Amino acid sequence: xxxCPSESIPAEPVAMEGAKxxxxxxxxxxxxxxxxxxxxxFEVAPGGETPHHSxxxxxxxxxxxxxxxxxxxxxxxxxxxGDCVYVASGEVHQFRNTGGEAMKFLCLVPRMxxxx
Amino acid sequence: xxxCPSESIPAEPVAMEGAKxxxxxxxxxxxxxxxxxxxxxFEVAPGGETPHHSxxxxxxxxxxxxxxxxxxxxxxxxxxxGDCVYVASGEVHQFRNTGGEAMKFLCLVPRMxxxx
Numbered sequence: 001x002x003x004c005p006s007e008s009i010p011a012e013p014v015a016m017e018g019a020k021x022x023x024x025x026x027x028x029x030x031x032x033x034x035x036x037x038x039x040x041x042f043e044v045a046p047g048g049e050t051p052h053h054s055x056x057x058x059x060x061x062x063x064x065x066x067x068x069x070x071x072x073x074x075x076x077x078x079x080x081x082g083d084c085v086y087v088a089s090g091e092v093h094q095f096r097n098t099g100g101e102a103m104k105f106l107c108l109v110p111r112m113x114x115x116x
Numbered sequence: 117x118x119x120c121p122s123e124s125i126p127a128e129p130v131a132m133e134g135a136k137x138x139x140x141x142x143x144x145x146x147x148x149x150x151x152x153x154x155x156x157x158f159e160v161a162p163g164g165e166t167p168h169h170s171x172x173x174x175x176x177x178x179x180x181x182x183x184x185x186x187x188x189x190x191x192x193x194x195x196x197x198g199d200c201v202y203v204a205s206g207e208v209h210q211f212r213n214t215g216g217e218a219m220k221f222l223c224l225v226p227r228m229x230x231x232x
Binding site: 001002003004005007009016025030032033034035036037039058060062064070072077079082083084085086087088089091092106108110 | 117118119120121122125144145148149150151152153155174176178180186188193195199200201202203204205206207209210222224226
């Protein structure tokens with residue numbers, strides 16, 4: 001069993017093209033022996049955003065704090081703490097922080113090396 | 117894409133043997149088309165607890181609010197908001213609320229019908 005404060009895990013800047021002022025912590029993943037899916041925590045600074053893109057796997061998201069929008073294609077849908085978001089494989093999406101504080105969310109993905 | 121406040125999803129009491137004052141919401145799962153894993157939100161009332169048990173699949177947990185402990189076998193490990201917990205397949209575990217407010221946490225599991 002692993003038990004730890006999420007913010008004790010180092011955050012790394014997200015270098016992916018299109019990401020602005022985004023960092024990520026891998027809370028639970030391959031290094032912990034997790035066989036099926038990975039829990040990551042993202043932090044987007046005010047004015048920051050994740051890439052506007054799609055990919056062949058899903059996201060399961062839970063917004064911890066802050067305010068922003070998620071783009072469903074080009075349509076903005078408002079987000080705040082306590083919201084959950086399901087982004088299906090292939091859906092174009094982007095997370096943007098439109099508030100004055102960090103927007104923090106969990107975003108879980110399947111392990112790429114273990115898809116059936 | 118699905119976007120909704122988690123607490124707009126109805127909570128159901130957990131009837132499993134050994135569960136006391138526990139309710140669960142399925143935030144993202146099979147009904148949303150999620151192919152690989154399920155995001156559930158649990159709420160344990162003060163004095164409540166989940167079953168002391170093990171099972172052949174993992175948990176990926178994030179504590180949203182409240183205070184409690186997770187038992188690793190019979191050892192209590194303290195928990196509070198912002199903590200993450202990885203419970204491997206086969207590990208004996210139990211979540212107990214030892215505080216005065218509801219303990220809320222996310223607990224994600226693989227889809228049982230899709231294991232490789």
